[in-house]
Amino acid sequence: xxxxxxxxxxxxxxxxxxxxxxxxxxxxxxxxxxxxxxxxxxxxxxxxxxxxxxxxxxxxxxxxxxxxxxxxxxxxxxxxxxxxxxxxxxxxxxxxxxxxxxxxxxxxxxxxxxxxxxxxxxxxxxxxxxxxxxxxxxxxxxxxxxxxxxxxxxxxxxxxxxxxxxxxxxxxxxxxxxxxxxxxxxxxxxxxxxxxxxxxxxxxxxxxxxxxxxxxxxxxxxxxxxxxxxxxxxxxxxxxxxxxxxxxx
Amino acid sequence: xxxxxxxxxxxxxxxxxxxxxxxxxxxxxxxxxxxxxxxxxxxxxxxxxxxxxxxxxxxxxxxxxxxxxxxxxxxxxxxxxxxxxxxxxxxxxxxxxxxxxxxxxxxxxxxxxxxxxxxxxxxxxxxxxxxxxxxxxxxxxxxxxxxxxxxxxxxxxxxxxxxxxxxxxxxxxxxxxxxxxxxxxxxxxxxxxxxxxxxxxxxxxxxxxxxxxxxxxxxxxxxxxxxxxxxxxxxxxxxxxxxxxxxxxxxxxxxxxxxxxxxxxxxxxxxxxxxxxxxxxxxxxxxxxxxxxxxxxxxxxxxxxxxxxxxxx
Numbered sequence: 001x002x003x004x005x006x007x008x009x010x011x012x013x014x015x016x017x018x019x020x021x022x023x024x025x026x027x028x029x030x031x032x033x034x035x036x037x038x039x040x041x042x043x044x045x046x047x048x049x050x051x052x053x054x055x056x057x058x059x060x061x062x063x064x065x066x067x068x069x070x071x072x073x074x075x076x077x078x079x080x081x082x083x084x085x086x087x088x089x090x091x092x093x094x095x096x097x098x099x100x101x102x103x104x105x106x107x108x109x110x111x112x113x114x115x116x117x118x119x120x121x122x123x124x125x126x127x128x129x130x131x132x133x134x135x136x137x138x139x140x141x142x143x144x145x146x147x148x149x150x151x152x153x154x155x156x157x158x159x160x161x162x163x164x165x166x167x168x169x170x171x172x173x174x175x176x177x178x179x180x181x182x183x184x185x186x187x188x189x190x191x192x193x194x195x196x197x198x199x200x201x202x203x204x205x206x207x208x209x210x211x212x213x214x215x216x217x218x219x220x221x222x223x224x225x226x227x228x229x230x231x232x233x234x235x236x237x238x239x240x241x242x243x244x245x246x247x248x249x
Numbered sequence: 250x251x252x253x254x255x256x257x258x259x260x261x262x263x264x265x266x267x268x269x270x271x272x273x274x275x276x277x278x279x280x281x282x283x284x285x286x287x288x289x290x291x292x293x294x295x296x297x298x299x300x301x302x303x304x305x306x307x308x309x310x311x312x313x314x315x316x317x318x319x320x321x322x323x324x325x326x327x328x329x330x331x332x333x334x335x336x337x338x339x340x341x342x343x344x345x346x347x348x349x350x351x352x353x354x355x356x357x358x359x360x361x362x363x364x365x366x367x368x369x370x371x372x373x374x375x376x377x378x379x380x381x382x383x384x385x386x387x388x389x390x391x392x393x394x395x396x397x398x399x400x401x402x403x404x405x406x407x408x409x410x411x412x413x414x415x416x417x418x419x420x421x422x423x424x425x426x427x428x429x430x431x432x433x434x435x436x437x438x439x440x441x442x443x444x445x446x447x448x449x450x451x452x453x454x455x456x457x458x459x460x461x462x463x464x465x466x467x468x469x470x471x472x473x474x475x476x477x478x479x480x481x482x483x484x485x486x487x488x489x490x491x492x493x494x495x496x497x498x499x500x501x502x503x504x505x506x507x508x509x510x511x512x513x514x515x516x517x518x519x520x521x522x523x524x525x526x527x528x529x530x531x532x533x534x535x536x537x538x539x540x541x542x543x544x545x546x547x548x549x550x551x552x553x554x555x556x557x558x559x560x561x562x
Contacts, residue, residue: 129353138429214393229544
């Protein structure tokens with residue numbers, strides 16, 4: 001079966017981001033960009049399904065600027081077979097991204113779509129669920145284990161109360177949580193090979209999808225900072241402060 | 250206009266996050282209706298009806314809703330919004346694992362963008378929400394006819410769980426998509442307070458070295474009546490289960506007192522606890538970033554300091 005993986009180019013998770021002085025957003029000039037960590041886990045899962053002989057083809061799709069080709073090449077180096085970039089220089093919200101992915105799903109007819117549960121920039125945690133709504137597929141979000149069993153996928157999900165397991169009819173949508181797998185490192189030969197793998201570029205117009213959003217970002221501000229307090233010298237001093245100064249115990 | 254709040258519950262009790270979500274609805278303004286969907290939940294609807302400020306409770310009691318499967322619950326919510334009660338200007342759910350799972354499916358079906366994890370209401374259409382693990386706060390305005398929103402519980406003080414007397418209306422139509430099935434669940438069993446509702450939280454990180462050593466924290470927590478959490482590093486290393494993770498992608502807590510033990514303080518962890526009233530850090534590395542946000546820092550070997558703390562209390 002064909003597996004489609006959606007990936008996003010985001011600020012590297014180690015970067016300490018700064019808000020722009022005019023409050024229009026985050027300063028992304030000269031900032032290291034990377035594949036969203038949850039998306040990397042999604043790619044790894046798809047590649048493992050291929051190695052197990054379950055997936056026949058792994059197609060990786062991104063919506064973003066031309067530079068997002070780098071992240072698609074990374075996914076190809078990790079073992080994806082083919083890539084599609086839906087080029088858009090605008091920062092799109094989740095619903096338009098889900099609509100663009102739906103258009104690709106309609107064309108490609110994958111049996112399984114794997115996405116990261118959230119991107120670490122917008123922290124929305126929406127796209128997979130929205131794609132599930134638009135396609136009418138079942139969804140297994142926050143996956144910690146994924147197994148294909150005949151015409152179903154069995155997904156163990158990380159939930160607030162512990163772990164929940166659901167069985168979903170294929171085709172289905174899965175979104176990854178942190179402990180689904182540990183992504184591999186791309187080897188140099190695979191990075192070289194990835195450069196020759198097919199990467200197609202499409203546009204929202206060509207797919208007939210409007211990228212309008214009902215959300216508008218009014219401004220982006222730095223959060224209230226929390227200043228460092230004091231160092232106490234002993235447990236006794238700590239307890240004294242907590243009782244008499246902070247009055248929390 | 251009215252606001253539909255989706256209640257969070259486990260078929261036995263209404264989760265506290267529901268009360269914080271109703272509080273956000275109060276700030277937006279309008280009649281507040283609460284949807285309780287599940288199985289065998291007549292008594293739950295009674296308690297939802299008592300929540301202060303709630304005008305009506307919609308009760309959807311059916312096996313199809315027993316496990317909060319989004320394939321069944323989302324169409325139920327959508328049908329209420331566009332067929333049954335076209336009065337709704339907002340649909341709110343707590344940003345719990347259920348709320349996060351269900352609500353985007355509702356938003357897409359309504360053809361609107363969702364606003365996730367709001368922490369403040371600026372007006373009926375404008376909200377604040379953290380982005381980049383809380384390193385920036387975005388103010389977002391929605392032009393959607395129906396605004397679909399998840400609410401971060403720590404941003405709103407809960408309304409009272411009683412004092413109201415809302416009417417209960419049963420929903421007869423059943424939405425069962427038949428494409429997903431609950432198989433099983435492994436629930437965390439603990440007598441300690443639930444993390445997101447605890448007044449005091451004790452959390453351990455990689456410095457705990459193994460799962461057995463969390464016993465030091467459980468013992469301290471029991472003395473304090475605290476909940477116990479963990480950093481991602483501790484969960485990834487298999488010391489403790491995933492439901493204990495505090496951070497950007499785990500649980501968001503804001504207790505009166507947060508005691509971080511053997512936690513270095515990665516941005517992703519700070520995102521989940523930096524709104525705590527008082528933060529204590531115990532770490533043997535005096536350069537650990539956690540000390541930059543701690544009100545009280547103690548540079549010490551946790552295996553000596555934690556038992557000593559427990560005895561001193």
